Amino acid sequence: MRIKIALSLFLVVMLAGCYKEPAYEELSDNFTVTTNRDLEVDFGTYKTYFISDTVPYHSGTSKDSMLPAAEAKKLVDAVKANMSTRGYTFVPKAAKPDLGVSLGALKDTDVGVIYPGWWYGYPGWWGGGYWGGYYPYYPYSITYVITSGNVIVDIVDLKSAVPKQKLVVIWNAFIGGGLATSTTVNIDMAIDAIDQAFVQSKYIQSK
Amino acid sequence: MKAKYLITFITLVFAGSSGFAQKESKSSFEIDQLIGLNWEINVPAGNNYISKTSLSGFKFEYRKFFSDQFSAGIAIGWNTVEQYFPTKTYEKTDGSVAVTTDMIRQAFNLPMMATAHYYPQLPSHIFKPYIGIGLGAQYSSQDVYYNIYVIENDDWGFVARPEIGTLARINEKIAGIASVGYNYSTNKMDALGVSSLKQVVFNVGIAFLLD
Numbered sequence: 001m002r003i004k005i006a007l008s009l010f011l012v013v014m015l016a017g018c019y020k021e022p023a024y025e026e027l028s029d030n031f032t033v034t035t036n037r038d039l040e041v042d043f044g045t046y047k048t049y050f051i052s053d054t055v056p057y058h059s060g061t062s063k064d065s066m067l068p069a070a071e072a073k074k075l076v077d078a079v080k081a082n083m084s085t086r087g088y089t090f091v092p093k094a095a096k097p098d099l100g101v102s103l104g105a106l107k108d109t110d111v112g113v114i115y116p117g118w119w120y121g122y123p124g125w126w127g128g129g130y131w132g133g134y135y136p137y138y139p140y141s142i143t144y145v146i147t148s149g150n151v152i153v154d155i156v157d158l159k160s161a162v163p164k165q166k167l168v169v170i171w172n173a174f175i176g177g178g179l180a181t182s183t184t185v186n187i188d189m190a191i192d193a194i195d196q197a198f199v200q201s202k203y204i205q206s207k
Numbered sequence: 208m209k210a211k212y213l214i215t216f217i218t219l220v221f222a223g224s225s226g227f228a229q230k231e232s233k234s235s236f237e238i239d240q241l242i243g244l245n246w247e248i249n250v251p252a253g254n255n256y257i258s259k260t261s262l263s264g265f266k267f268e269y270r271k272f273f274s275d276q277f278s279a280g281i282a283i284g285w286n287t288v289e290q291y292f293p294t295k296t297y298e299k300t301d302g303s304v305a306v307t308t309d310m311i312r313q314a315f316n317l318p319m320m321a322t323a324h325y326y327p328q329l330p331s332h333i334f335k336p337y338i339g340i341g342l343g344a345q346y347s348s349q350d351v352y353y354n355i356y357v358i359e360n361d362d363w364g365f366v367a368r369p370e371i372g373t374l375a376r377i378n379e380k381i382a383g384i385a386s387v388g389y390n391y392s393t394n395k396m397d398a399l400g401v402s403s404l405k406q407v408v409f410n411v412g413i414a415f416l417l418d
Contacts, residue, residue: 022311022352026291032308032354039303148355177354200296200305 031151031177031193035201038170044207046159048091049083049099051076057105067105071187075103078191079153082198087206098159100167105190106150107179149179151190153197155204171204173197236335236376237275238416243268243384245412249286249316252389256349256401257314261288266410270324278324282341286406289313310353316404317346318366318390334373335382341368347394347404364394364404374414382414 055072057065066072079101080090091097155171157164175193179186198204247264251257264286270278294309320341327336345366351358372386390406 022289022313022350023291024311024352026311027352027354028294028309030294030309030354032306032356034304034306036304037302039301176356196307200298200307203302 029178029180029189031149031175031189033193033196033200034174034176035197036172036174037201037203038168041157041168041170043170043204046088046098046157047206048089048095048097049101049155050091050093050095050097050158051079051083051101051103055103055105057107059107071183072103074187075105075151075190075194078194079103082195086198086204096158098157099170100156100158102154102156104152104154106152107148148177149186150174150176151193153194171201173201236332236374238270238272238278238335238374238382240269240271240417241374241382241414242417243270243412243414245284245384245386245410247284247286248409249288249390249406250409252405252407256396256399256404257288257290257312259288259290261286261314261406263287264408266412268322270322276326276328278322278326280322280324282320282322283318285315285317287313287315308353310351312399313348313350313352315348316392316394318368318392319343319345320366320368333376335376336371336373337386338371339369341370341388342366345392345394345404347392349394349396349401351398358398360396360398362394364392366390366392368408370408370410372410380416382416384410384412384414386410 053069053072053076055067055075057067059065067075083090083101088099151173152175153171153173154169157168157170161167173194175190175197177189180189243266245266245268247266249261249264251260264284266282266284268280268282270280272278290312292310292312294307296305296307298305318341320343322339322341324337324339329336343366345364346361347364348359348361350360368388368390370386370388372384372388375383375385377383386409388408388410390404390408392404393402394404395402
């Protein structure tokens with residue numbers, strides 16, 4: 001009888017202790033920052049870039065739209081500041097920039113896989129006939145499981161678009177995580193994450 | 208430090224046994240079979256997935272004695288641990304991908320082994336020291352939680368666990384168990400470059416001696 005009781009207790013303890021929820025409260029609220037690069041590209045060969053003032057905004061609960069101008073400007077300015085620090089010069093589209101930088105924002109989507117570049121063709125987007133009308137091509141595969149908020153930054157090689165007959169996304173930053181209820185907090189976290197994306201990509205440097 | 212504890216433990220087991228041997232009668236410590244329930248402490252040794260000691264572990268074992276010196280049986284255990292890792296940038300070796308985040312790593316291991324033990328013939332009826340080996344399969348679940356995401360990883364691997372320990376008789380039906388072993392398994396966690404799991408395992412428990 002004593003053995004049976006001991007065995008029963010042991011099994012209960014064993015089963016109860018098998019899995020437990022992790023201590024989520026230990027995790028920071030900061031967005032996770034993932035960057036991908038094309039290893040065959042020398043970022044030092046580019047001098048100029050263009051980025052639109054508008055940021056496409058994709059939500060699972062409403063029609064795709066644009067991020068409000070004031071919020072978009074903060075994100076775009078963060079990218080511009082980093083690109084400037086790395087020696088790249090902003091020029092208008094008409095000046096034939098070497099690089100195109102794009103930003104996209106996602107919120108509350110419940111999409112298993114996102115195909116980068118869904119916003120190409122949005123108003124204000126820099127693409128068009130000049131670069132031969134090619135659609136962006138990613139030299140790496142990216143699979144996203146998105147349950148909350150994300151910001152995606154792409155750098156596209158425009159200089160080689162015509163000779164290569166394709167737009168190659170030479171760098172991508174995928175920024176994501178749980179969103180706060182305050183938009184200001186979310187934008188600030190996104191700005192910090194954009195800065196971190198450049199910090200962990202020291203190879204983005206014009207010569 | 209771990210090696211020091213191990214050597215001290217082994218010395219205590221065998222010195223204790225022979226010490227009792229001088230004082231006690233020469234009667235042997237005979238067992239037909241036993242069921243052991245152990246608290247298990249796992250100290251990671253040489254793998255970079257988790258470095259924190261797991262205090263949440265148990266082991267169930269059954270041993271059938273074929274002589275005073277040999278037994279064979281089974282052992283099933285589990286141990287779990289989680290550890291927080293502060294924000295850090297993880298880079299793929301070719302430099303193509305970098306990820307910056309903090310994370311919680313959680314591990315759950317379930318070794319299932321066939322065991323064999325050898326008991327040196329010592330004239331003590333209190334202590335019955337032993338060396339043994341367990342061989343079998345280990346299920347391992349290693350999950351990485353970061354922000355709202357999780358990387359789930361689980362697999363089966365081969366497990367080998369040599370151990371040294373002692374039984375300490377309390378009465379006719381019950382004995383204490385104390386042992387230390389080295390658990391090696393081939394479980395992998397590709398996302399973090401883990402190709403095997405190694406732990407120093409301490410067991411303290413109670414054995415029910417069956418007729």
